[in-house]
Amino acid sequence: MTHTFGPAQARDFLQRYADKISAHAQELTDLDAAIGDADHGSNMQRGMQAVVAALPAEGNPSALLKSAAMALISKVGGASGPLYGTALLRAASSQTDKAEWTSEDLRAALEAAYAGLIERGKAQVGDKTMLDAWRPALDALQKGTPEAAATAARAGSDATKAxxxxxxRASYLGERSVGHLDPGSVSSALLFEALAEALA
Known part of the structure; x- marks a missing residue:
């Protein structure tokens, strides 16, 4: 993987993710209605609209991701705002002063984001959360391309159904949570798809 992640790619990634969330907002809300609060799609759509609206005209990838993180943390209720906001903030903080990130920088930033998710969410792989999309994606990215990471994220998300x-909130349902996709894993798969497209 020899992609650079500069301001143009960071901006494109955030715009593409916002577009994907808007396109899938109803699906995400329906998934959340089955095992959660029925607000994941609407919360994420509101949050990503705020992200795009708040993006500064200038700035390196770190500054753009930090702006996005702050918008998510301030605008999104429930667990998703703090989780995604923490992830983007950790990614931004890992590479603060670089005008462009190398492939290695991007991988390190995404690993920092993942560590932030674990710390904030107190979950682990196999708990039926967004981590089940993130970990396979990051493992695929270590060995391959952003496209491979997106494919792995989607497969990881699909695996949450079982x-x-x-x-x-889904944990309160016990056995009834089986048979439904985790909404956070689906929105995470969309994130890795947006990233792959921005880097293509």
Whole structure:
């Protein structure tokens, strides 16, 4: 993987993610209605609209991701705002002063984001959360391309259908959580798809 992630790619990534969230907002809300609060799609759509509206005209990738993180944390209720906001903030903080990120910088930033998700969400892989999309994506990115990471994220998300939820509101359902996709894993798969497209 020899992609550079500069301001143009960072901006494109955030815009593409906002567009994907808008396109899938109803699907995400429907998934959340089955095992959660029925607000993941609407929350994420509102948050990503705020992200795009708040993007500064200038700035390196770190500044753009930090702006996005702050918008998500301030605008999105529930768990998704703090989780995605923490992830983007950790990614931004890992590479603060670089005008462009190398492939290695981007991988390090995404690993920092993942560590932030674990710390904030207190979950682990297999708990039927967004981590089940993130970990396979990051593992694929270590060995391959952003496209491979997006494919792995989607497969990881699909695998949550058979899982028993151990974290979040879905965990209150016990066995009834089995048979439903985790909404956060689906929105995470969309994130890796947006990233792959921005880097293509």
């Amino acid at each position: 899982m028993l939820a151990k974290k979040g």
